[in-house]
Amino acid sequence: MEIIIQETPALGSIIAARIIAKLVRTRPDCVLGLATGSTPIATYRELVRLHREESLDFSKVTTFNLDEYVGLPPSHPQSYHAFMDEHLFGHINIARENIHIPDGMAADIPAECARYEAAIVAAGGIDLQLLGIGTDGHIGFNEPTSSLASRTRIKTLTEQTRADNARFFEGDLGKVPFHCITMGVGTIMDCRQVLMLAFGANKATALADAVEGPITAMNPASVLQMHPVAKCIIDEPAAAKLQRTAYYRWVYANKPEWQQIH
Numbered sequence: 001m002e003i004i005i006q007e008t009p010a011l012g013s014i015i016a017a018r019i020i021a022k023l024v025r026t027r028p029d030c031v032l033g034l035a036t037g038s039t040p041i042a043t044y045r046e047l048v049r050l051h052r053e054e055s056l057d058f059s060k061v062t063t064f065n066l067d068e069y070v071g072l073p074p075s076h077p078q079s080y081h082a083f084m085d086e087h088l089f090g091h092i093n094i095a096r097e098n099i100h101i102p103d104g105m106a107a108d109i110p111a112e113c114a115r116y117e118a119a120i121v122a123a124g125g126i127d128l129q130l131l132g133i134g135t136d137g138h139i140g141f142n143e144p145t146s147s148l149a150s151r152t153r154i155k156t157l158t159e160q161t162r163a164d165n166a167r168f169f170e171g172d173l174g175k176v177p178f179h180c181i182t183m184g185v186g187t188i189m190d191c192r193q194v195l196m197l198a199f200g201a202n203k204a205t206a207l208a209d210a211v212e213g214p215i216t217a218m219n220p221a222s223v224l225q226m227h228p229v230a231k232c233i234i235d236e237p238a239a240a241k242l243q244r245t246a247y248y249r250w251v252y253a254n255k256p257e258w259q260q261i262h
């Protein structure tokens, strides 16, 4: 895993947006895997700026989101459908038919999960998957003890994740759904490139365990150690519990020109 430590989330988000923009410019019909939550918001803001000011063209891009709450319709302000419209899709020239987000209102959830997996395959697989990390090490909503080979399916959120996400529901834990549909860990591992972002001191333990600890279903993000093309962009507080920060910083500062992220 390549670890890129930046002073602030703003600087890290600009690098993340550049990596995504470079892919979109080189392969205009690429397939992006997207995340929600607080972490990617600044990256989406920068992508919107690149679209408006530097003509970054999303017209041929296809997207698949990681997850959606079960029982929230797209019109619900806290649904991930609404989140994506608010932070990205409503501001770029993506074709509506190229946007894919699990349907949390599906009457037949296993069928919806199978349909979602098939749609990813039909699109040719995901070129780059953007990820955040939960304070318990989840990626997507693959909570600790999730099968590291899992595919898109229903999951039950942990109390920790529901408490973390209560801030989006007026701080009211009672309003946070218990269930979600999420891409599996195996689905994420099939993506050709993974870009995980982690900002803030509350991510430091999960991040250190994921990067430098053993690979374990107790921290699903740790499986990214087995991914051949995984980058992790973090800020200083999120890096606080890593052991090998001097090495990560040296590597990033001394990249050969052809590897640099412009």
Ligand code: F6R
Residues within 6 Å of the ligand: 034, 035, 036, 037, 038, 039, 040, 066, 067, 131, 132, 133, 134, 135, 138, 139, 140, 141
């Ligand atoms: C969101 C997702 C989650 C979040 C994680 C971190 O689609 O799949 O894994 O990335 O819960 O959330 P924030 O960014 O709000 O700290």
